[in-house]
Amino acid sequence: MxxxxxxxxxxxxxxxxxxxxxxxxxxxxxxxxxxxxxDEEEFHARCAQWRQALPDGEVHYGGKAFLCPEVVRWLDEAGLCLDVCTGGELAVAVAGGMDPARVVFHGNNKSLAELRRAVSWRVGCVVVDSFAEIERLAALADEAGVRQSVMIRVTPGVEAHTHEFIATGGEDSKFGFSLRAGLAAEAVRLVLAAPSLELSGLHSHIGSQITDLGGFTLAARRMADFLLAAEREHGVTIPKLDLGGGLGIVQRPGDPLPPRPAELVAAVREVLPAHVRLAVEPGRSIAGxxxxxxxxxxxxxxxxxxxxxxxxxxxxxxxxxxxxxxxxxxxxxxxxxxxxxxxxxxxxxxxxxxxxxxxxxxxxxxxxxxxxxxxxxxxxxxxxxxxxxxxxxxxxxxxxxxxxxxxxxxxxxxxxxxxxxxx
Missing domain, CATH: 2.40.37.10 (Lyase, Ornithine Decarboxylase; Chain A, domain 1)
Known part of the structure; x- marks a missing residue:
């Protein structure tokens, strides 16, 4: 070996x-x-490692890392869910036999056609990323006569120690709603006010190829504080917090060994409220x-x-x-x-x-x-x-x-x- x-x-x-x-x-x-x-054996083993680390939570494989119908079938066998960020990735997920109810749909600029497909195919959750998207999705769900589950993507202001092109959690990002600027709080209000939308959780993702747990735990703490504040303000329960992916891998000799999935889960759980279900989105750490x-x-x-x-x-x-x-x-x-x-x-x-x-x-x-x-x-x-x-x-x-x-x-x-x- x-x-x-x-x-x-x-x-x-x-x-x-x-x-x-x-x-x-x-x-x-x-x-x-x-x-x-x-190496098919390696892929299955890494899926199992994440599933074992979070048996009472949700593991959504980050499809952007690598996706094809056969991989979708492997994920289904392993009991993992799937996150996609385009209509094309969603089509591959369905072609591979994944139940759309186990798919989370990301993206900072989903088209009207993509949102309509997500609603009509009964995608499990749409991660809303802008005020315009909240309005469009609410109208499409109302038109279809369904209540669409959503998470709100929040930028927690955490700068991951990675390349600027793959760091996504800072204030200056094309993704999500700023926590510091109050945009995330306004997004919560808009979603809760839309009868055709159901707020199932909050989402953040701070970047990729991260080998230090500090950024994850800081993001988890800020997200947990925001979640509890939103619950108090609106008298609701927000059941899920999705901390995204980003756990790094060894690419060459001398690279730092990344934390194991169980170590990441243990670290962030320490700062989460007891009622919150944890979700993660490993991609690179499985496929890489x-x-x-x-x-x-x-x-x-x-x-x-x-x-x-x-x-x-x-x-x-x-x-x-x-x-x-x-x-x-x-x-x-x-x-x-x-x-x-x-x-x-x-x-x-x-x-x-x-x-x-x-x-x-x-x-x-x-x-x-x-x-x-x-x-x-x-x-x-x-x-x-x-x-x-x-x-x-x-x-x-x-x-x-x-x-x-x-x-x-x-x-x-x-x-x-x-x-x-x-x-």
């Missing part, structure tokens, strides 16, 4: 990386590269460590005294995160063993951008050569879901591995798929 962010079945056997009992050379031969290799991105080396370009560039057959189209906000990864030579001394290289993609860099300052054997396979761990979250067709590159498949068997749960995109879109 390999540690530091690799799936639990990852092992180095006979000079080759194996995941789920399948060697990477066999996977590359059958499914091609680039490819995301997803489950997958390995597999690439083939195409060229090795050495600039004496400057750098050595190892170019692979993917790049920013299948992992935009390093270019977007400096996400740091590691990689290993996965298809063979080598006794050559290590040298630092830069692993880059095939796209027409100087910023198309996957891994910087990576020690690889000095004899790395075209045809070698490189494996990048912690690739299960926000890679396939954020993948693009930049330079008209087709998106890779997702291959689930378990007990020595492999199957594509998302097939490789083809050029025919791209051309089909053109008039």
């Amino acid at each position: 390999i540690e530091n962010g690799w799936p639990r079945t990852a092992a180095w056997i006979d000079g080759e990386l194996r995941v789920g009992g399948v060697g990477v050379r066999e996977l590359a031969a059958e499914f091609g590269t680039p490819a995301y290799i997803l 460590p489950t997958a390995v991105a597999l690439y083939e080396v195409g060229t090795v370009k050495e600039i004496p005294g400057v750098n050595t560039y190892v170019s692979v057959d993917g790049g920013m189209s299948d992992n935009p995160r390093p270019a977007m906000y400096g996400a740091a990864y590691t990689a290993i030579l996965a298809s063979r063993s080598s006794q050559a001394p290590a040298r630092e290289v830069t692993v880059v993609g095939k796209h027409c951008e100087s910023g198309d860099v996957l891994v910087r300052d990576l020690p690889l054997p000095a004899d790395v050569r075209p045809g070698d396979l490189l494996a990048v761990p912690a690739s299960g979250a926000y890679q396939r879901s954020m993948a693009s067709n930049y330079n008209h590159v087709t998106r890779p498949p997702v291959v689930a591995v378990r007990d020595g068997a492999a199957r594509a749960i998302v097939r490789r995109e083809t050029e025919e798929d791209l051309l089909r879109l053109y008039a």
Whole structure:
């Protein structure tokens, strides 16, 4: 078993990386590269870890991390609910067999069509994010003759120690209603005044890739205080507090170990009122460590005294995160063993951008050569879901591995798929 962010079945056997009992050379031969290799056993185990940590609460998997119909079926089997943030994610949830009543619908700018679909499909809860949305949703629910359950998204003014692009709990955010400015209190009044809406809880989310519980507990304390104040003011009971997701993962050696789900739950429960049901929305912490991105080396370009560039057959189209906000990864030579001394290289993609860099300052054997396979761990979250067709590159498949068997749960995109879109 390999540690530091690799799936639990990852092992180095006979000079080759194996995941789920399948060697990477066999996977590359059958499914091609680039490819995301997803350890099904790891995914199920991480779902179970969250379910066990919160048996009397709600665990909503954050679908934006990675979603496909097969994953929806796994979530259903594990007893997890699902959060989505677009009509497209909602459609995938339903296609995978998830009961819409177990879906929470997020988003800061849901369209009228998306809200109408949520109401007509009887989505379990809509997280309202603006005054305009409260008004629209109330009208749609009234028109349909139903009472729609909602949570109010609150920005608690907690700055998570993460990159500014994935920090969402501060005052200056496009998400939610400001606690400090009194907007959250006004949102509570508007929802309670709408006969077609039912206030089932409050929601906050402070950011992503967080490894310190301090931000979670501070947000929980502020949200609990606000919840109790709203209950006193209006003479109601608000039964649920959803603290979102954001728990980090190990992406490379030396990264801090994140708290375990049970530790997070224990920490925030200390500050919650006894009657409040806790909900969480883990995405990355479930999907992230489950997958390995597999690439083939195409060229090795050495600039004496400057750098050595190892170019692979993917790049920013299948992992935009390093270019977007400096996400740091590691990689290993996965298809063979080598006794050559290590040298630092830069692993880059095939796209027409100087910023198309996957891994910087990576020690690889000095004899790395075209045809070698490189494996990048912690690739299960926000890679396939954020993948693009930049330079008209087709998106890779997702291959689930378990007990020595492999199957594509998302097939490789083809050029025919791209051309089909053109008039």
